[in-house]
Amino acid sequence: MIYYDKVTKVYFDGAPPAVADVTLGIEPGEFVSIVGHSGAGKTTLLKMLFAEERPTEGSVFFGSQPVSDLAPRQLLEIRRRIGTVFQDFRLLPTKNVYENIAFALEVAGKDDEEIRADVPHVLELVGLMDKIWNFPHELSGGEQQRVAIARAIVNQPDVLLADEPTGNLDPINAHDVTEILKKINDLGTTVLLTTHNKTIVDAIDRRVVTMDQGRIVRDDKQGKYIL
């Protein structure tokens, strides 16, 4: 479903590659944790999947389509099929929780009735029904991240990308967020998680890809965090 074909990314001439000759395949329904030190190339790897960055060499395939060759309109389609969650949440600060989630649905062309039904449903899933009319700045970090996850999955994407989603959270919130990700995966969504949190990776107990200096150094079907 996702296939990185000999992908290299160099940000500027002369710099060491952020991602070096990576070949990686991910099947539908997998939960893949990508681990490694800061600067190992985890985030760059994810960004190339939704074309925020373009590979210097090689191609990234989403389904059968090479992402970097897509026309803008097709790219929008792909982005709507990929949910994204980031360390810094990236909510729309001038929109409340309901509107933040509704926005993703509107963008995907859902009508008002569907939106009114889907938003509470997904907020139920992340346990935030009581904050539906609050603005992001009125929420704690853990709550903001749960809104971000709700927004990412409300369109029932094929893939959920979670880039250091627990990086700004305390252990209890980090645990809650991880549990939500597992629940989403159990419902059938492929999840790609980058993290350097050992406890979380060990608790998930699924496939672990370890990166170092842009290269994949380990790929374990049911792995632990080993560096």
Added chain:
Amino acid sequence: MSVWNTTKRIARYGFIGFLRNGFVSFSAVLVMTITLFVIAALMVGNAALGSTLDYLENQVAVTVYFTPQATTDQIQTLQTDLQALPQVETVAYLSSDQVLANFQQRHANDQLTLQALNELTGNPLGAELQVRAKDPAQYGAIAQYLQAQQSQNTSVGSAIDKVDYQQNQTAIDRLTAIIQTSREVGVAIAIILGLASILIAFNTIRLAIYTARDEIAVMNLVGASRWYVRGPFVFAGILYGIISAAIVLLLLYPTTAALGPGSQQFLGTFNVFTYFTTSFGYLLLVLVGSGIVLGAISSYLAIRRYLNA
């Protein structure tokens, strides 16, 4: 999804964004108000200049002085002849009695002249025809026609005492030049001021959008199309324009009312308040129109660099 649905959502988010970014909206409206006020002032100024120049143009005329012996027949013949000329706008007839009355009024403080006039029996002054040309440049041709009549000594020509054109010629020429120059300078000033204020308004809106760049990045990320991201900002830009135009029109009412009498005294015929009330529809159209265009185009251009996809 229907176009109507999208438009409705864009308008709603534009409106909500306008309200929630209160301070940014406030400064954008403020700057735009100043811009539109400059445009309005230029319009009023241009109208004042035009009307004053028209007034001055009308002060220029070729005057035909008849001898006191000239008969009504002769005068009427010349009047019809002159009116038939293509260059002539109007021909006004002043009878010798009217000319005398005007003369007495003009010299009301000059006892000596009035006394001398009283010494004479009867009216020493002849009737007059005041000829206005359609264009100041055409007075020469009219004067030539009259002089030809005079020198050929036709029955009409013999009744003419004097054609007063040479006296006015330098004044006419100079006025024509001044009118030309002031129109050109007026247009140049209008263009420079207009451009400057448009640039300032554009920059303010660009700042407003700059503050929202993270938000735009998130919208891109979620897969929003260009128009779905851009729409609300363009809509807010249009709102800035409409509100600013309304403020300017509201401000113009008391301003022109206060300046009205003074302007009439100073400029002769032009009253800014009369202009405001009679040209209100025109002002409304131009101000709201340029407000909308300025707001929409500024937003459209400013947001372009933050769109990726």
